[in-house]
Each structure stands twice: as C-alpha cells, then as structure tokens.
Amino acid sequence: MRKKIVAGNWKMNLTFEEGQKLTSEIVNMLKDENIKDVITVLNPPFVHLYPVKKLIGDTANLFLGSQNCSDKASGAFTGETSAGMLASFGATYVIIGHSERREYFKESNQLLTEKTKQALANGLTPIFCCGEPLEIREAGTHEAYVKQQLTESLFDFSPEEMSKIVIAYEPIWAIGTGRTASSDQAQEMHAALRGHLASKFGKELADNISILYGGSANPGNAKDLFSKPDVDGGLIGGASLKSRDFVEIVKSF
C-alpha cells in the first residue's frame, strides 16, 4: 500500500515566533483529529527545524523535513547543511529539487542525484520534485520533459534506493499562482510518471511509490485532487502557512 503524505513547504517565511505558533496549532489540531492513515510533514526553513522538532515531539504521524540539503557529506562548504546533520536531530524527510532551487540556485539534475544520495545515505526520505514550465506544457511536451528529469536524476539508483524516494509532481505554472492543475491533468501526469518508473524499476516497485501533487493546492481543491488513483498526497506551499487550511488539506483524503 502506498503511503498518503501531505507535506507543508514553508519556503522562506515566518519568524521564530510565527513558526512556533503555527507548529503548535498544527500539532494540537492533528491530535484532536486523530488522523491515522496520512503522514504529515512540516518542512520549515533550517533555523526553525530543531525548535519545530521539539514541538512535534511524539505526535503520531507528524514528521519533520527540510527544504534542502547539501550534496556533500561534510567539510569546508560555508553556509551548507548536510543530510547527516538533519538526521542527527530527528528530521526524516528532505525536499530535493524544488523548482525554485532549480531556477534560482541553478540546481541541475546531476546535482540533485548527489543530494538524493546524501539523503538516502543518512536515512532521510527524499521528496524529489519535478515539473514543467508553462511553455513546455503549452508545447505539449510536458510528459517527456518531466520523465527526463526523473531519468537523469534517479534512474541510476538501485531498486532498493528508488523504493525509498517520494516523488512530488509540481507544474511550475501552478506553484504560487493560484492556478492549480486540474485533477485530470494531475492524474494523467502521475500515471505517466508511475509508468515511467515501472519501465525501469518494475510495476510492483512503481506501484508502491508515493507521488504527491504540488501547485496551489488548498482546502477547496484537495479532495478532488486526492480522489485520483495516482495522486498520493500533496506538497503544499502557501496553504501550509495557515494551520486550519493545512489541516483541512490533510483531512481531504
């Protein structure tokens, strides 16, 4: 059975106090709701990670993730944070290859392979992001484009390694724009990506990989998106900054 996952990506938002308040609210709401079959992940900026972890405590099905990690294990890389450091205080997920990092920090498919290796070597679950820009969608070559992102970054991993990776399909034109992909568009791409993974790693493995949708998901559209057979959850940006909205999305399965 594939895991259902809703991961919040705070991006570069919130002061220390705001982050503590948001986390406390989410923890309390999730405890009240007692949601059993959905994994919730909070991915705050680096400086929030440890205090957020303390607030999460032993809350059932609530986990800590980072928005990024270094492609190196340790050493003279000023300003970087290693996957080992993240794991050492209890982070269990890490977002890799978000389109903002690909675009603004020029992260290549090859670099993302190295980051994914570091995550896996330190027991973190990579949430590997992929997705096409608007012009590629409009040209109708979006499936080939996104498949190639997976091929170039992930297809040299062993089946065992691949089985530990979560995919997040995030069409760039839908991120932070309020323009969500329709649930049919999401399903079409998720099924294509699962087929692509199956072609390399086999159907059984592909059937067990969680593929999340990201891009202007909110409490109003999450139910429809999550009703699709190949949509196993969401990577949530803007709506993860409001506790009620975020928890409503978690409850949308």
Ligand code: PEP
């Ligand atoms: C994201 O940044 O991963 C994202 C999906 O953002 P938003 O939900 O705001 O579109």
